[in-house]
Amino acid sequence: MTTQPTQGGFIDGVHHMTMRVYYEDTDTAGIVYYANYLRFIERARTEILRLFGVDQYVLMNAPEEERISFAVTRCEINYVRPAHLDDIITVKTTTTKLRGASIHMAQDIWRDDEVLIKSHVEAACLNAKGMPTRLPKQFVQNARELIPLDL
Amino acid sequence: MTTQPTQGGFIDGVHHMTMRVYYEDTDTAGIVYYANYLRFIERARTEILRLFGVDQYVLMNAPEEERISFAVTRCEINYVRPAHLDDIITVKTTTTKLRGASIHMAQDIWRDDEVLIKSHVEAACLNAKGMPTRLPKQFVQNARELIPLDL
Amino acid sequence: MTTQPTQGGFIDGVHHMTMRVYYEDTDTAGIVYYANYLRFIERARTEILRLFGVDQYVLMNAPEEERISFAVTRCEINYVRPAHLDDIITVKTTTTKLRGASIHMAQDIWRDDEVLIKSHVEAACLNAKGMPTRLPKQFVQNARELIPLDL
Amino acid sequence: MTTQPTQGGFIDGVHHMTMRVYYEDTDTAGIVYYANYLRFIERARTEILRLFGVDQYVLMNAPEEERISFAVTRCEINYVRPAHLDDIITVKTTTTKLRGASIHMAQDIWRDDEVLIKSHVEAACLNAKGMPTRLPKQFVQNARELIPLDL
Numbered sequence: 100m101t102t103q104p105t106q107g108g109f110i111d112g113v114h115h116m117t118m119r120v121y122y123e124d125t126d127t128a129g130i131v132y133y134a135n136y137l138r139f140i141e142r143a144r145t146e147i148l149r150l151f152g153v154d155q156y157v158l159m160n161a162p163e164e165e166r167i168s169f170a171v172t173r174c175e176i177n178y179v180r181p182a183h184l185d186d187i188i189t190v191k192t193t194t195t196k197l198r199g200a201s202i203h204m205a206q207d208i209w210r211d212d213e214v215l216i217k218s219h220v221e222a223a224c225l226n227a228k229g230m231p232t233r234l235p236k237q238f239v240q241n242a243r244e245l246i247p248l249d250l
Numbered sequence: 251m252t253t254q255p256t257q258g259g260f261i262d263g264v265h266h267m268t269m270r271v272y273y274e275d276t277d278t279a280g281i282v283y284y285a286n287y288l289r290f291i292e293r294a295r296t297e298i299l300r301l302f303g304v305d306q307y308v309l310m311n312a313p314e315e316e317r318i319s320f321a322v323t324r325c326e327i328n329y330v331r332p333a334h335l336d337d338i339i340t341v342k343t344t345t346t347k348l349r350g351a352s353i354h355m356a357q358d359i360w361r362d363d364e365v366l367i368k369s370h371v372e373a374a375c376l377n378a379k380g381m382p383t384r385l386p387k388q389f390v391q392n393a394r395e396l397i398p399l400d401l
Numbered sequence: 402m403t404t405q406p407t408q409g410g411f412i413d414g415v416h417h418m419t420m421r422v423y424y425e426d427t428d429t430a431g432i433v434y435y436a437n438y439l440r441f442i443e444r445a446r447t448e449i450l451r452l453f454g455v456d457q458y459v460l461m462n463a464p465e466e467e468r469i470s471f472a473v474t475r476c477e478i479n480y481v482r483p484a485h486l487d488d489i490i491t492v493k494t495t496t497t498k499l500r501g502a503s504i505h506m507a508q509d510i511w512r513d514d515e516v517l518i519k520s521h522v523e524a525a526c527l528n529a530k531g532m533p534t535r536l537p538k539q540f541v542q543n544a545r546e547l548i549p550l551d552l
Numbered sequence: 553m554t555t556q557p558t559q560g561g562f563i564d565g566v567h568h569m570t571m572r573v574y575y576e577d578t579d580t581a582g583i584v585y586y587a588n589y590l591r592f593i594e595r596a597r598t599e600i601l602r603l604f605g606v607d608q609y610v611l612m613n614a615p616e617e618e619r620i621s622f623a624v625t626r627c628e629i630n631y632v633r634p635a636h637l638d639d640i641i642t643v644k645t646t647t648t649k650l651r652g653a654s655i656h657m658a659q660d661i662w663r664d665d666e667v668l669i670k671s672h673v674e675a676a677c678l679n680a681k682g683m684p685t686r687l688p689k690q691f692v693q694n695a696r697e698l699i700p701l702d703l
Contacts, residue, residue, distance in 0.1 A: 104256050104270040104338060119255040121296055122306075123289045123585060127578035127637045128461065133473045134443070134576065137436035138274045145272055155273075156336040159430070170483075171435045176476045184580045185296075185307040187255060274436065276429035278486045279612070283425060284624045285594070288587035310581070322586045326628045335429045406572040406640060407557050421557040423598055424608075425591045440576045447574055447638075457575075458638040487609040489557060 106146045107190075112246040114150075114192040116143040120182050130181035136216050137174065140206040143190040144169075144220070147204075151241045166227040167235065172201070173221040180215045182208070188215065194246045197239065200224050200231040257297050258341075263397040265301075265343040267294040271333050281332035287367050288325065291357040294341040295320075295371070298355075302392040317378040318386065323352075324372040331366045333359070339366065345397050348390065351375050351382040408448045409492075414548040416452075416494040418445040422484050432483035438518050439476070442508040445492040446471075446522070449506075453543045468529040469537065474503075475523040482517045484510070490517065496548050499541065502526045502533040559599045560643075565699045567603075567645040569596040573635050583634035589669050590627065593659040596643040597622075597673070600657075604694045619680040620688065625654075626674040633668045635661070641668065647699050650692065653677050653684040 107116025118139060126132040148155060148169065158167055182188055189209045196203035201223050208216040226232040258267030269290060277283040299306060299320065309318055333339055340360045347354035352374050359367040377383040409418030420441060428434040450457060450471065460469055484490055491511045498505035503525045510518040528534040560569025571592060579585040601608060601622065611620055635641055642662045649656035654676045661669040679685040 104268050105254070106270075117255050119257075119293075121289070121293050122579045122581070123292065123587065125580035126575045127458075127580070127582050128470055128472075128575070129580050132576060133476070134436045134439035137439065138272070141274065141436070142270075142272050154336065156334060159335075168430055170430075170480065172480050174435070174476075174478045174480075178472065178474050178476075181472075183307060184310070185305065273428045273430070274434060277424045278427035278429070278431050279424070279621060279623075280429050284627070285425065285587045285590035288590065292587070319581055321581075321634075322631055324628075324630050325586070326626075328626050329624055332623075405558070406570050408572075419557050421559075421595075423591070423595050425594065440574070443576065444572075444574050456638065458636060461637070485609060486612070487607065 106149070107143065109150070109245050112193070114143060114147050115189055116146055116192075117187060117189045118142065120184055120186040120188060122184060124182075125184050130183055133178065136176065136178075136182075136208060136218075139188070139208060140190055140192070140216075140218060140220065143192050143206060144204065144222070147192060147194075148238075150245060151238050153235070153238055163227045167232060168225050169202075169222045170225055171220055172223050174218065175220075176216060176218040178216060180210075180213055182210060182215050186210050194242065195219075197234070197242055197246075199233050202234070257300070258294065260301070260396050263344070265294060265298050266340055267297055267343075268338060268340045269293065271335055271337040271339060273335060275333075276335050281334055284329065287327065287329075287333075287359060287369075290339070290359060291341055291343070291367075291369060291371065294343050294357060295355065295373070298343060298345075299389075301396060302389050304386070304389055314378045318383060319376050320353075320373045321376055322371055322373050325369065327367060327369040329367060331361075331364055333361060333366050337361050345393065346370075348385070348393055348397075350384050353385070408451070409445065411452070411547050414495070416445060416449050417491055418448055418494075419489060419491045420444065422486055422488040422490060424486060426484075427486050432485055435480065438478065438480075438484075438510060438520075441490070441510060442492055442494070442518075442520060442522065445494050445508060446506065446524070449494060449496075450540075452547060453540050455537070455540055465529045469534060470527050471504075471524045472527055473522055474525050476520065478518060478520040480518060482512075482515055484512060484517050488512050496544065497521075499536070499544055499548075501535050504536070559602070560596060562603070562698050565646070567596060567600050568642055569599055569645075570640060570642045571595065573637055573639040573641060575637060577635075578637050583636055586631065589629065589631075589635075589661060589671075592641070592661060593643055593645070593669075593671060593673065596645050596659060597657065597675070600645060600647075603698060604691050606688070606691055616680045620685060621678050622655075622675045623678055624673055625676050627671065629669060629671040631669060633663075633666055635663060635668050639663050647695065648672075650687070650695055650699075652686050655687070 124131050124135045191207050193205045204220050206218045224234045275282050275286045344356045355371050357369045375385045426433050426437045493509050495507045505523050508520045526536045577584050577588045644660050646658045657673050659671045677687050
């Protein structure tokens with residue numbers, strides 16, 4: 100019995116993705132190293148993009164005129180409580196803005212009913228030259244079906 | 251709909267754990283950074299220990315006389331084919347030796363029917379002073395039930 | 402001819418620490434992975450604490466009543482330009498507040514005369530129970546000698 | 553007063569590179585996480601390649617017919633003693649074989665007069681299609697000047 104890797108899903112427009120804390124994530128202070136929470140929330144963003152129909156590996160290797168990528172331009176993180184080895188944590192992501200060439204998300208990390216991390220992330224859609232470019236139409240359409248908010 | 255984090259399981263005595271490759275795992279050469287495969291195989295070992303009844307976080311915080319930990323003493327890795335962003339890979343772990351104070355494992359990483367990595371890992375069971383100590387009886391008993399080999 | 406590891410130093414109250422970008426820091430997009438800039442700025446904070454007379458490894462292993470640690474409570478990062486493999490970058494840290502139990506820093510990362518990252522970090526001084534506690538006197542005194550600002 | 557990032561150098565044909573252990577390198581067991589020693593030894597290999605006249609970032613972005621890269625094909629690591637936060641460690645690298653399309657190195661990590669890690673690494677020189685290709689002449693010539701062994 101094997102299981103597919105965790106990918107999470109939307110519940111009422113909020114993406115939930117649950118993961119385990121491993122040794123690699125912790126530091127000698129006995130808690131998760133502060134930069135590693137950014138790895139956790141990026142996994143959730145990658146899974147959300149996949150649900151929106153964006154296969155980043157395909158896009159990255161597309162012909163130059165169709166090649167787009169997403170780059171984080173700003174990130175705010177509030178560290179409320181630490182996570183520890185073996186914790187099961189859930190990244191909950193709410194899309195807060197979906198504009199022409201950018202997407203904003205609130206991404207919180209929970210352990211049961213305790214919030215550990217509260218973050219806001221802004222990402223830009225870039226073309227092959229690294230310049231801002233419009234989000235693909237199909238992406239926006241898929242997003243609007245999965246997140247029923249008026250963004 | 252949320253899912254529990256991937257934990258894998260035993261199939262005919264071989265532990266299978268499937269995971270996804272994320273941005274954090276790759277490097278500018280476009281493939282998974284060579285040290286990160288060691289993170290993948292360690293996740294599988296942690297899940298195997300959990301199935302053998304070892305909760306590492308509990309053991310690490312146990313009273314000094316009961317405190318044990320596992321430390322890798324030797325690792326051999328052959329890099330056969332690289333993994334890429336978004337790949338779904340499976341760590342297959344076979345326990346090859348279970349001795350008084352140590353455990354040996356063969357850990358290979360597969361993508362579909364292609365082997366990417368072949369590795370051998372030796373770990374020692376240590377007491378609170380960092381000295382080799384016998385594997386807990388319950389651990390050995392659980393291991394013998396899950397891995398039907400004559401080790 | 403060997404050299405001591407880079408530790409940086411203060412120039413007019415601003416701490417400068419120069420480092421190299423290695424494969425481990427980059428991702429498949431060909432740039433430094435966004436979470437890894439937090440590793441770079443943390444190295445600088447650790448060196449600053451050392452210059453302020455704080456040996457974190459000693460403090461962490463001190464008797465419980467003297468044990469203190471520093472935990473990041475908030476972090477804001479603006480990603481201006483990406484760093485690449487082999488880049489030589491400099492973390493410039495300005496201490497902006499030094500209060501009873503907390504310290505605020507502005508930490509920017511430069512490559513030559515281009516700013517790559519602008520960040521603000523707030524850290525709290527915690528006792529062995531994880532509760533906020535006053536910064537050690539010697540620490541504050543050392544800090545005031547090295548950073549000539551009126552904080 | 554700033555310092556250039558540590559790059560190490562050759563002493564009697566052995567490359568020495570000294571570095572500091574930071575929080576990012578450690579785990580909740582209070583020691584350096586086992587995969588991170590591979591990051592340390594890779595930094596040394598990158599600096600050695602640079603001294604041999606190989607600028608990996610330039611080579612990676614060269615026209616397709618001149619593009620080469622180095623990929624680790626095999627790695628053996630013996631973990632002798634753990635490193636801790638704040639340790640100053642030195643990676644000592646001896647080139648043991650320099651063949652048509654591959655290079656073998658023994659890479660040990662020391663803290664003062666104690667060896668922590670003993671490793672052997674084999675790397676292949678690959679062309680743009682990922683096939684083994686001859687090491688560049690200039691590389692071999694530079695190598696033979698810096699490492700006076702009969703390889």
